[in-house]
Amino acid sequence: MDFSLLFENLTNPALLYFILGIIAVSLKSDLEIPNNSSKFISLYLLFAIGFKGGQELSHETINSEIIWSMLFGMSIAIVIPLYTFFILKRKLNVYDAGAIAAAYGSISAVTFVTAVSYLESHQLELHGYMVAIMALMESPAIIVGLVLISIFNKEKTQKINKTEILRHSFTNGSVLLILGSLIIGYLTSAKEAQGIQPFTNDLFKGFLAIFLLDMGITSGKKLKSFFAHGWFPFAFALLIPLVNGGIFAWLSGFVTDDVSNRFIFAILAASASYIAVPAAMKITVPKANPGLFLPMALAITFPVNITIGMPIYFYIAQHF
Numbered sequence: 001m002d003f004s005l006l007f008e009n010l011t012n013p014a015l016l017y018f019i020l021g022i023i024a025v026s027l028k029s030d031l032e033i034p035n036n037s038s039k040f041i042s043l044y045l046l047f048a049i050g051f052k053g054g055q056e057l058s059h060e061t062i063n064s065e066i067i068w069s070m071l072f073g074m075s076i077a078i079v080i081p082l083y084t085f086f087i088l089k090r091k092l093n094v095y096d097a098g099a100i101a102a103a104y105g106s107i108s109a110v111t112f113v114t115a116v117s118y119l120e121s122h123q124l125e126l127h128g129y130m131v132a133i134m135a136l137m138e139s140p141a142i143i144v145g146l147v148l149i150s151i152f153n154k155e156k157t158q159k160i161n162k163t164e165i166l167r168h169s170f171t172n173g174s175v176l177l178i179l180g181s182l183i184i185g186y187l188t189s190a191k192e193a194q195g196i197q198p199f200t201n202d203l204f205k206g207f208l209a210i211f212l213l214d215m216g217i218t219s220g221k222k223l224k225s226f227f228a229h230g231w232f233p234f235a236f237a238l239l240i241p242l243v244n245g246g247i248f249a250w251l252s253g254f255v256t257d258d259v260s261n262r263f264i265f266a267i268l269a270a271s272a273s274y275i276a277v278p279a280a281m282k283i284t285v286p287k288a289n290p291g292l293f294l295p296m297a298l299a300i301t302f303p304v305n306i307t308i309g310m311p312i313y314f315y316i317a318q319h320f
Helices: 003-010 013-026 035-057 064-088 094-105 109-121 128-136 138-152 162-171 173-187 190-202 204-229 231-254 259-270 276-284 290-319
Strands: none
Touching: 013 204, 013 290, 035 109, 035 128, 035 173, 035 190, 035 204, 064 094, 064 128, 064 138, 064 231, 064 259, 094 138, 094 231, 094 276, 094 290, 109 204, 109 259, 109 290, 128 138, 128 173, 128 259, 138 276, 190 204, 204 231, 204 290, 231 259, 231 290, 259 290, 276 290
């Protein structure tokens, strides 16, 4: 493997701001990003990615590769919760196993956004339909996780409102914004899009750096309490993203030859949701412990993916 890729990623300004956030917490600094500002930046990132994806999609011709890619993406979101659930159930209760499996089968929009920036640093462009695939992968994993909890819940005391979870899966704010922005970007002419290009393109990396600083602060605060749960959740959160990302980076070669698409498939498979899935589990499975699946996804898996994960997936997509 070319370790220059890893070194280059570790010196990326956005990643260094993430590390600064963790250091700030360890030093007990009062550094913080106001909640309203953090929420605005996250909405901006989803808006920008969705809009740019829609613009790219408007230049695409729907073909068999795009259709197979969509089916492949949804298959990832179904397969990963299935096998991770049975790994997790060996050490954890059925509620936590189902919630964590759903989180790892679903996707992290922030990891996706960071991956897009990584592609751009290698002079590669994101294909617009990959944004649509990302949005389509959010819901299947949640549904599979809930079905598994229903099947293996011996107590039968935890009732799952299937209508509520389906509604929440499709109206979740992040999914709705990125899909809506994708459609708007698709419908907007290139001439009209130029009017907001400074906002959607030029400011993107700066906002991403500030957002990752906030993510670093949040991750640092969750790490201490997380380690009280023992070695298994830590080992799972550390290894599973690398396994998933590596496997699906390779398998994606049977669907597409495009390096950027294969890299994004790996990122989608490796990332874990810490926004949509926790929100869904809070509504439908209150017995699942957010003190486990939230730090696993945010404080362990997210840093692993954006530090050592991305260069590994990129290398596999290029050479295998």
